[in-house]
Amino acid sequence: MSPVHTMSMFRWLKPLGRRLVGTLVQVETSEPVVALTFDDGPHPVYTPRILDLLAEHDARATFFMIGRHAARHRDLVARVAAEGHAIGNHTFNHVPMPQTPRRRRLRELWAARRAIAPHGARLFRPPFGGQTYGSRLDLLLFGYEVVCWNGQVDDWVAQSPQALAQRLNDQLHPGFIVLLHDQLENPRDPEAIDRTPLIEALAAVLARRRSDYRFVTVPELMRIGRPVRRPWFRPAL
Numbered sequence: 001m002s003p004v005h006t007m008s009m010f011r012w013l014k015p016l017g018r019r020l021v022g023t024l025v026q027v028e029t030s031e032p033v034v035a036l037t038f039d040d041g042p043h044p045v046y047t048p049r050i051l052d053l054l055a056e057h058d059a060r061a062t063f064f065m066i067g068r069h070a071a072r073h074r075d076l077v078a079r080v081a082a083e084g085h086a087i088g089n090h091t092f093n094h095v096p097m098p099q100t101p102r103r104r105r106l107r108e109l110w111a112a113r114r115a116i117a118p119h120g121a122r123l124f125r126p127p128f129g130g131q132t133y134g135s136r137l138d139l140l141l142f143g144y145e146v147v148c149w150n151g152q153v154d155d156w157v158a159q160s161p162q163a164l165a166q167r168l169n170d171q172l173h174p175g176f177i178v179l180l181h182d183q184l185e186n187p188r189d190p191e192a193i194d195r196t197p198l199i200e201a202l203a204a205v206l207a208r209r210r211s212d213y214r215f216v217t218v219p220e221l222m223r224i225g226r227p228v229r230r231p232w233f234r235p236a237l
């Protein structure tokens with residue numbers, strides 16, 4: 001094969017590799033659109049409050065649900081879907097993928113998929129952001145897009161609503177995917193379990209920015225911009 005052919009083959013292979021084993025972190029767009037994502041729910045108190053707020057401001061979001069909670073709150077899962085939000089898989093028991101044996105990983109994915117059916121999109125977020133090459137390949141078998149983030153506000157640490165609002169406001173850039181939690185499954189800071197400060201911050205930011213930003217689901221974000229996928233292989237945070 002001539003060097004020119006080899007080069008063109010590699011040019012073709014790299015984007016294909018990114019598509020197959022890369023992890024979505026944002027999209028490239030000049031449009032003022034952001035995907036807010038909420039992990040670890042659904043929660044019987046906090047999730048409905050977030051849904052009310054999103055509806056009030058005509059905003060859509062993506063909820064990466066833990067299957068165990070989804071199975072217990074089927075009505076909430078249905079409400080999230082009915083209100084136009086996207087639902088993704090976050091495993092059944094919030095297991096860190098790198099430390100979990102492969103057979104258990106697959107069982108976790110299947111069980112969560114069943115729990116969010118028929119509303120689940122083909123989206124997965126690894127608990128604690130932990131991923132290995134092997135676990136990424138499991139998701140490829142499932143036909144899932146792995147979605148991580150490029151914006152976050154450390155909402156697992158207790159902060160004032162004002163501090164959270166400031167940080168959330170700073171994450172609004174075209175095409176960003178922002179990590180938030182409607183519940184903390186493995187809280188390290190017990191004071192952060194209460195989601196009220198985050199909900200107050202969200203209310204302030206949505207009210208202030210709804211005229212200049214559109215809040216969309218991850219699938220809609222991917223239709224608007226060019227998906228940016230990166231190698232994301234790291235231990236669970």
Ligand SMILES: [Zn+2]
Binds near residue numbers: 039090127185
């Ligand atoms: Zn999580």
